[in-house]
Amino acid sequence: MVYNVVIKTYGGKVVLMKKIILVIMLLVSAAALIFVYNDDFLYSRQIMKIKDIETVSQDISQNSLGLKEEHYKRRIKGVITNGSEKGEEIEMIYNETYSSVVTDKFRAGDKVIIDGKDIELKRDFYLAVMVVIFIDLIFAVGTFKGLLSVVSVVINSVIFYCGLYLYISGGINLLFLCVVEMLVFSVLSLLLAGGANKKTLSAVAAVACSTFIMLALLLIVVKTTKYSGINFNEISFLTVPFEDVIVPELLIGSIGAVMDVAITISSAMSELIDKNSDISSKALNRSAREIGKDIMSTMSNVLFFTYLCAGLPVFVLAIRNGFTLRNYIASNFSLELSRFLAGSIGIVITIPISAFVSIKIMKRGAKAK
Amino acid sequence: MNIVLMAILFLLMLYIDKKRGLRLFLSLVFNFGILIVIFYLVALGFNAVVCSLIGCFAVSCIILFFVNSDNIKTRSSLKSISIVLVILSVLIFAMAHLSRIAGFGYESYEEINMFSYDVRIDFTDIAISMILISLIGATVDSSIAISSALYEVYENNRELSKKELFTSGMNIGKDILCTTTNTLMFAFLGDFMTLLIWFYKCEYSFAEIVNAKTFAAEMIRILFSATGCLIVIPVTAYITACAIKKAKPEAENAA
Numbered sequence: 001m002v003y004n005v006v007i008k009t010y011g012g013k014v015v016l017m018k019k020i021i022l023v024i025m026l027l028v029s030a031a032a033l034i035f036v037y038n039d040d041f042l043y044s045r046q047i048m049k050i051k052d053i054e055t056v057s058q059d060i061s062q063n064s065l066g067l068k069e070e071h072y073k074r075r076i077k078g079v080i081t082n083g084s085e086k087g088e089e090i091e092m093i094y095n096e097t098y099s100s101v102v103t104d105k106f107r108a109g110d111k112v113i114i115d116g117k118d119i120e121l122k123r124d125f126y127l128a129v130m131v132v133i134f135i136d137l138i139f140a141v142g143t144f145k146g147l148l149s150v151v152s153v154v155i156n157s158v159i160f161y162c163g164l165y166l167y168i169s170g171g172i173n174l175l176f177l178c179v180v181e182m183l184v185f186s187v188l189s190l191l192l193a194g195g196a197n198k199k200t201l202s203a204v205a206a207v208a209c210s211t212f213i214m215l216a217l218l219l220i221v222v223k224t225t226k227y228s229g230i231n232f233n234e235i236s237f238l239t240v241p242f243e244d245v246i247v248p249e250l251l252i253g254s255i256g257a258v259m260d261v262a263i264t265i266s267s268a269m270s271e272l273i274d275k276n277s278d279i280s281s282k283a284l285n286r287s288a289r290e291i292g293k294d295i296m297s298t299m300s301n302v303l304f305f306t307y308l309c310a311g312l313p314v315f316v317l318a319i320r321n322g323f324t325l326r327n328y329i330a331s332n333f334s335l336e337l338s339r340f341l342a343g344s345i346g347i348v349i350t351i352p353i354s355a356f357v358s359i360k361i362m363k364r365g366a367k368a369k
Numbered sequence: 370m371n372i373v374l375m376a377i378l379f380l381l382m383l384y385i386d387k388k389r390g391l392r393l394f395l396s397l398v399f400n401f402g403i404l405i406v407i408f409y410l411v412a413l414g415f416n417a418v419v420c421s422l423i424g425c426f427a428v429s430c431i432i433l434f435f436v437n438s439d440n441i442k443t444r445s446s447l448k449s450i451s452i453v454l455v456i457l458s459v460l461i462f463a464m465a466h467l468s469r470i471a472g473f474g475y476e477s478y479e480e481i482n483m484f485s486y487d488v489r490i491d492f493t494d495i496a497i498s499m500i501l502i503s504l505i506g507a508t509v510d511s512s513i514a515i516s517s518a519l520y521e522v523y524e525n526n527r528e529l530s531k532k533e534l535f536t537s538g539m540n541i542g543k544d545i546l547c548t549t550t551n552t553l554m555f556a557f558l559g560d561f562m563t564l565l566i567w568f569y570k571c572e573y574s575f576a577e578i579v580n581a582k583t584f585a586a587e588m589i590r591i592l593f594s595a596t597g598c599l600i601v602i603p604v605t606a607y608i609t610a611c612a613i614k615k616a617k618p619e620a621e622n623a624a
Contacts, residue, residue, distance in 0.1 A: 044576075067487060099489060101481075134599070138595075145547060193548070239571075313473065
């Protein structure tokens, strides 16, 4: 009853058009990849294509736990592929280790960016490969709807970036900006996903309500516990006061999931009201909760693994440096855990809220008719 | 602070549904346990890729069979997830080796400078297992959504052929797609925020951001998670359609 799916048998024309567009997209992707691979001329730094690598020296060091690590000093020879010195051969020395914690292992054929004495792999090609695979797949699976979701992701990222710009250069409170941004995100993505109708309206209203409740909840928790148990050394890349970023981070991290729940519940509600316009609010509430059960279990798992696995590299480094498991877990993982918890709370809170909101909005509409 | 949040979450889950909420909360605790075991085994020096593949399998079993239940839907989901994991691990292996996203970028040096870097464990494997673990949640999510919706469709309309079932599975998939990409994207944006602020403050150029290891590693991780949910859609639709058709004719004949 919940999943009321109409099987659409597409006309031959649509299938053919999809195939043609897919072929065009594949061609464009291939062209884009070739371009990105050869875009050296766009860089202001020198880029070198490695021809040959030889080992200059090699030694073994030992850390306090007796782990033996191999260090290599290698000389690379290569050709510069851009700028005024294009075509000239140069040689450089770099260090490599077995573990490659902070070093990289280069191979002949790699393109690297030269930055003074440092070299960095030119990774744009690989990123482009991933993006292209993703976009082509999303079209193959989701056709135009899939492409639309990519568009909404891109627009949202741009808005997000603009918001950060306002925060850094304009000094506007980040939390305020985030709340505004979240409202904009939800209106945009839900409109793009569902079109302008009552379903979208109630989803947006539900997202707005949940956002404010989440915000209030987080602020209360943060104020009363004073961030106890959170290890701030864990926030990497911190260049601004942590109080500025932590609540916005938690909020932004959860908005995607909140939108997801809101749209699922409100479209199910509208489906139910469509099928039976006399359905009572109580019955609607019950079905909403039934759907909510299914969503909450899988959604919270998505967030769980997405967040918690980010701690793996530092964990390995710490254990291999002689930390004990207990020590480490007690002092770390706190931030990842709070991200996950905040997101899941968002998901669970949205279930009753969006049921309530969509019943209110849609029932009123039904009566007005 | 986390304990307070945890208590709130637990109560909310119970509010939605007592039995299911309790199971879900327990499964999260189990999953956390498994995650720590995987992490620890990796840190002890066992092969990271093998450990995380086994871990992913265990985690999917828990989510599918403990939180949901053992039936035709969850079994086809498990099958599809295993297939997707195998396909993706080849891709991830190639990508992690090619793009050299192992280890830490310049931006994280401050965070790790208290450690010795001589740890004798190949961080390329660590990068691979990180990507594998982070995609498992999302993949299980879309797989179970499709197989249960497909089953529902079949229950309401038993005359559907295998091909029609597959098509309707793909249609359901399209609806899931948009919302899942959103969930994933915002989860990562929350993670990204401090990094982006860093890029801003340190005046990175576009070229520097795109080639930075920290950025590339995160992007590749998101895109693999999203690709996992994408690939699992047709695979689950096909396997579930087959499984339903295989299981049902006998039941109908018997009746």
